[in-house]
Amino acid sequence: MRVLVTGGAGFIGSNLVDRLLAEGHEVAVVDDLSSGDRENLAEAAGHAGFALHEMSVTDPELAGVVERFRPEVICHLAAQISVRRSVAEPVHDARVNVEGTVNLLEAARRAGTRKVVFASSVAVYGRPKVLPVPDGADTDPRSPYAAAKLSGEMYLATFSALYGLEYTTLVLSNVYGPRQSPEGEAGVVAIFTDALLSGKPTVVYGDGTQTRDYIYVDDVVDGFVRACGDRGNGRRFNLGTGVQTTDRELHSLVAAAAGAPDEPGYAPPRLGDLPAMAVDPAPAYEGLGWQPRTELAVGLKATVEWARRRRGETGGTSGAA
Numbered sequence: 059m060r061v062l063v064t065g066g067a068g069f070i071g072s073n074l075v076d077r078l079l080a081e082g083h084e085v086a087v088v089d090d091l092s093s094g095d096r097e098n099l100a101e102a103a104g105h106a107g108f109a110l111h112e113m114s115v116t117d118p119e120l121a122g123v124v125e126r127f128r129p130e131v132i133c134h135l136a137a138q139i140s141v142r143r144s145v146a147e148p149v150h151d152a153r154v155n156v157e158g159t160v161n162l163l164e165a166a167r168r169a170g171t172r173k174v175v176f177a178s179s180v181a182v183y184g185r186p187k188v189l190p191v192p193d194g195a196d197t198d199p200r201s202p203y204a205a206a207k208l209s210g211e212m213y214l215a216t217f218s219a220l221y222g223l224e225y226t227t228l229v230l231s232n233v234y235g236p237r238q239s240p241e242g243e244a245g246v247v248a249i250f251t252d253a254l255l256s257g258k259p260t261v262v263y264g265d266g267t268q269t270r271d272y273i274y275v276d277d278v279v280d281g282f283v284r285a286c287g288d289r290g291n292g293r294r295f296n297l298g299t300g301v302q303t304t305d306r307e308l309h310s311l312v313a314a315a316a317g318a319p320d321e322p323g324y325a326p327p328r329l330g331d332l333p334a335m336a337v338d339p340a341p342a343y344e345g346l347g348w349q350p351r352t353e354l355a356v357g358l359k360a361t362v363e364w365a366r367r368r369r370g371e372t373g374g375t376s377g378a379a
């Protein structure tokens with residue numbers, strides 16, 4: 059089938075593109091390369107059934123691109139992904155994450171797209187009362203980023219009611235794996251990996267007991283691929299493991315995978331950081347036939363190996379294999 063992946067030059071999107079191409083699908087990417095990297099699509103670029111459109115999802119020309127490609131399914135991952143930037147620049151965040159989503163949905167329904175699969179975030183749950191968070195839990199957006207993601211979810215339901223455009227929302231917990239950038243604020247696995255392989259100091263904020271639910275990128279990609287079929291229409295699913303890992307535990311695991319000393323420094327907790335997060339993925343077992351398969355230690359090993367190879371290829375410094 060023909061699949062359009064927005065944000066396909068990014069961390070999760072490019073892993074999804076490779077998987078779709080490997081399964082024989084025709085794939086077009088729309089990405090403005092603002093946080094993504096053309097390098098992530100180096101393998102994809104060799105496929106006959108692949109095209110990259112370097113443009114913003116807010117561009118009025120998007121409708122023409124979608125009309126010509128006529129995707130059966132659109133996986134919508136393009137986004138302004140920084141919570142902090144959304145607080146500092148809420149209008150910019152809304153332009154990309156709300157207006158861009160509406161622009162895409164309008165293009166999709168005009169082009170006769172069957173389904174949109176949307177990347178939402180656990181940020182929509184705010185400070186959850188129950189852990190792991192069930193996917194029907196109340197939403198409580200506490201940042202412009204979360205409000206925009208929730209708004210995207212609502213527009214999907216609206217376009218479905220108006221035009222019969224099918225959709226599935228996937229609420230992603232903390233995704234990690236190859237191609238995640240250490241530049242962002244949320245990619246703590248990438249940040250620890252990069253620092254530990256470079257012999258640089260690492261920092262844990264607070265006392266190290268803050269928890270997150272880490273899910274390996276291949277498992278997330280598998281959720282998207284399953285949702286591209288006819289399962290899970292009109293529903294939202296949490297893609298996480300339900301397991302809480304503390305920052306301190308994570309540091310030990312990454313240090314073990316990197317063969318580096320497990321000696322983080324400590325800094326005061328950051329304002330607004332959540333003390334704990336994990337989501338209940340169980341409904342996706344039945345709804346999508348999906349479940350997380352990658353043990354954290356196994357996924358971290360693969361991530362560190364990828365980072366080593368990449369540093370070797372790009373002339374990385376000491377500690378690189």
Ligand SMILES: NC(=O)c1ccc[n+]([C@@H]2O[C@H](COP(=O)([O-])OP(=O)(O)OC[C@H]3O[C@@H](n4cnc5c(N)ncnc54)[C@H](O)[C@@H]3O)[C@@H](O)[C@H]2O)c1
Nearest residue numbers: 065067068069070089090091092093094114115136137233
């Ligand atoms: N990584 C996580 O842990 C996580 C957790 C929850 C939700 N998500 C969501 O998953 C999606 C993918 O995130 P990621 O971690 O791969 O981040 P990423 O930054 O690697 O990917 C986002 C991609 O979108 C592109 N993009 C940004 N603005 C654009 C625009 N206006 N037009 C076209 N392309 C644009 C970027 O260039 C980038 O390639 C995002 O929607 C994000 O909100 C990610």
